[in-house]
Amino acid sequence: MYKIAFDVMGSDLGPKIAVESALEFLKNKKDLMIVFVGDKTQIESVLKEEKNVDPSQYEIFSTTEVIDMHGSIFDVKRKKDASLVRALELVKDKQVHGMLTGGNSGAFLAGSHFILGELPGITRPGFMPTFPTAVEGKVTLFLDAGANNDNSAEDLYNYAKLATTYSKAVLGVKSPEVGLLNVGTEEGKGKDLQKDAWKLLTADKSLNYKGYIESREMLTGVVDIMVTDGFSGNIALKAMEGTSKLLLTTIKATVMKSFVAKMGALLMRGVFKEVKRKFDYKDHAGAILIGANGIVFKSHGSNDIQGFVSTLRMTYDAVKNDVLVKMKKEMGIQ
Amino acid sequence: MYKIAFDVMGSDLGPKIAVESALEFLKNKKDLMIVFVGDKTQIESVLKEEKNVDPSQYEIFSTTEVIDMHGSIFDVKRKKDASLVRALELVKDKQVHGMLTGGNSGAFLAGSHFILGELPGITRPGFMPTFPTAVEGKVTLFLDAGANNDNSAEDLYNYAKLATTYSKAVLGVKSPEVGLLNVGTEEGKGKDLQKDAWKLLTADKSLNYKGYIESREMLTGVVDIMVTDGFSGNIALKAMEGTSKLLLTTIKATVMKSFVAKMGALLMRGVFKEVKRKFDYKDHAGAILIGANGIVFKSHGSNDIQGFVSTLRMTYDAVKNDVLVKMKKEMGIQ
Structure with missing residues (x-):
């Protein structure tokens, strides 16, 4: 089972679109589990409305803070329980194989740097x-x-x-x-x-x-x-x-x-x-942060379901093909 | 009468398209004279084919050398009788109000620098x-x-x-x-x-x-x-x-x-x-070299008639509106 953490709080439109996109994507991916990182109440209220959701395909990682589009890169240090921070920590702690967020780019870059660091040789x-x-x-x-x-x-x-x-x-x-x-x-x-x-x-x-x-x-x-x-x-x-x-x-x-x-x-x-x-x-709304020491994707914060689904697909493909291990090998790290 | 020098030798397709474009443009511009700069024989052979050309609206400035697309910027110094060099000199000597070329960009930039120089304050x-x-x-x-x-x-x-x-x-x-x-x-x-x-x-x-x-x-x-x-x-x-x-x-x-x-x-x-x-x-195939001490335009060398005519129109508009004098004034030069 592949596991991907999804910071559902960062998007401009709130967690609803993000969670719905994930459920849509899960329909045809039986080897994938998504960890929704964000406000538990909001996430559960979206899940309640959906039928045909396989409860073995998702988990909720409840967080209490959010770094929004106007947040600063220092929020990564200040807001320990921000959904973005927790999602990156799940990658670092190998609880998941990769993560994605529709949130603040600056905070994402800073968070990835402080929490995951870079592949050796990459600055x-x-x-x-x-x-x-x-x-x-x-x-x-x-x-x-x-x-x-x-x-x-x-x-x-x-x-x-x-x-x-x-x-x-x-x-x-x-x-x-x-x-x-x-x-x-x-x-x-x-x-x-x-x-x-x-x-x-x-x-x-x-x-x-x-x-x-x-x-x-x-x-x-x-x-x-x-x-x-x-x-x-x-x-x-x-x-x-x-x-x-x-x-x-x-x-x-x-x-x-x-x-x-x-x-x-x-x-x-x-x-x-x-x-x-x-x-x-x-259909190309996401970008991997390549060179980071983890499989981490940024999706446009203004995405609709199509946009988030395309980023989920890219994250899934990167995880499934073990791209981080292969990149490490390429950079001479075993 | 406005006078514009046209280096007709630089274009990828030879002087034919350039001369034909000029004749097309002249039809509706009775206050304009174009000085064709280039190989006299080639220019005359195009002119001969055309009817309804008003001989008071053009002159030929005969040159013997060409800087083609593969030419180097040093050709500007080496080829004294290149059409590009002569056309720029006509601007410098105030024989014409402006010039255009479809030729080599690098040679054009070097030629403009050496022959015309820049407006004071512009590097x-x-x-x-x-x-x-x-x-x-x-x-x-x-x-x-x-x-x-x-x-x-x-x-x-x-x-x-x-x-x-x-x-x-x-x-x-x-x-x-x-x-x-x-x-x-x-x-x-x-x-x-x-x-x-x-x-x-x-x-x-x-x-x-x-x-x-x-x-x-x-x-x-x-x-x-x-x-x-x-x-x-x-x-x-x-x-x-x-x-x-x-x-x-x-x-x-x-x-x-x-x-x-x-x-x-x-x-x-x-x-x-x-x-x-x-x-x-x-319809937007030309660009003025702004900051040069003269009204000089570069047109795409691969232009067809529509492309050259659009550059001729821009050159004519710049000349007619006395834009160089106005720019000099703006830069504090009287």
Whole structure:
């Protein structure tokens, strides 16, 4: 039985959506138990409403404090009984195989650092979401998506190594191709960071390094892994999200202005469904904090059920494929 | 009569497209003369094919050398008679009011630096393209889009000042709103660069500074001007371009798989035309090098006629609105 702790208190919308998402996900995962970490009364009131819940598939770990979206990173030290803190402690104490939270990113990063620490050799863990690509069934692992403001070339090199292990173990990619985000594809482009990372990545023959990739190529599925610093990564990812959302919204709004277009949109329903399925960010709403000494995931706090279920799936896949042990081995730790 | 020098040799596709674009643009601009800078024989052979060309609206400045896309920045010093070099010299010698090129970016930046120099107080000119937004008729000026790898907070502050002058003079915006690209909107987010730039921008009450903007908001038309460093700017812009292109391509490809969807697309033709018109990057294919001591524009080398015409329009608008003099005044130079 795999065990995952779910901090259900951090999400913007309260624990209801989080608990419902977990119950939805559990339906088809008979080898999984979820530990709901949070306010017992609130969690139980959601559970009471649900039928067909297998009581052997969940536990409640009752906590009395919450670090909300406006909380500070120091709350991790101040609020000993916060759901986020307790969920991380369950990972540390090996009571669970992994955890996820929809809560405060800063507190999550600080909590992971203080409670779990990092894998030896890693100084700055990175957020690694996946995003869908134009190639059917292919996702790209992208990091750092914003856990850090600054990264060193060594960080980027370590990200490539950890993500390669993850890609092999969890996604089953045999020889994951690695790209380095830059403003051009020719050698010599970019800042010292990119040039130094290029050297490290080229020197390690165990990596399938493909060179620089421009952000306009990111979604084409040209590589399995894209590494960059947390600042650029956050800028690139949000630009993609914003553009995709705005384009689809604009198409919808323009359709509504004309009867003929509405008829057309009806006939094109299958197309939009397909495109949405392909590029839906809600199906990629979570990110592992890679480099942390534990399997810990951050989900968007504004998630709906689809978003939380996608993060639960990623956490489950990482746990089931024993990715932490494999990453430790890759980093030379037995 | 306004005079603009057009380096027609730099483009990937040869001078034909460039000359044809200029003739197309000249049709409705009777107060403009274009100086074609490049190989006389090639230019004349394109001109011969065209009817209805008013010979008082163009001149040819014959050159014997070319700096192509693979040229180095040192070619600016080595190739004295390169079309790019001559076009920049025409600006310096006040033979023309401005110039544009579809050529090599690196050589263009080096040439502008050596031949024109910068406005006093400016150390790193920036590429400033415009991009369309969700707000009908509103474009956002965006800089630096990649002229530099690194920028200081002072650069970003100067960009805000120059772009504000440009927005007022060329776009007629009364009080242009300025945003600073960052990974979050709260004060304290980002690197030292963003924090220091925030201070400078907040302190100058002549600017209409609106604070940090995330890249997912860029296309919403939330501000008139977005400033950032050249590395992040390039990443953000290309991510937007790539996403927009890929989404529309995917919709098209998915439509082609089904007869019903094809019928739907036919009925939705007006919608796609409208969306394409709104977000067509080809209508925004040029960028002024702002901070250079002259009105100089870079157009994509891979442009078609639509792309070059859009850059010609921007150059013409900048020249006609005397933007260099206004920027000099803003920077305290009479």
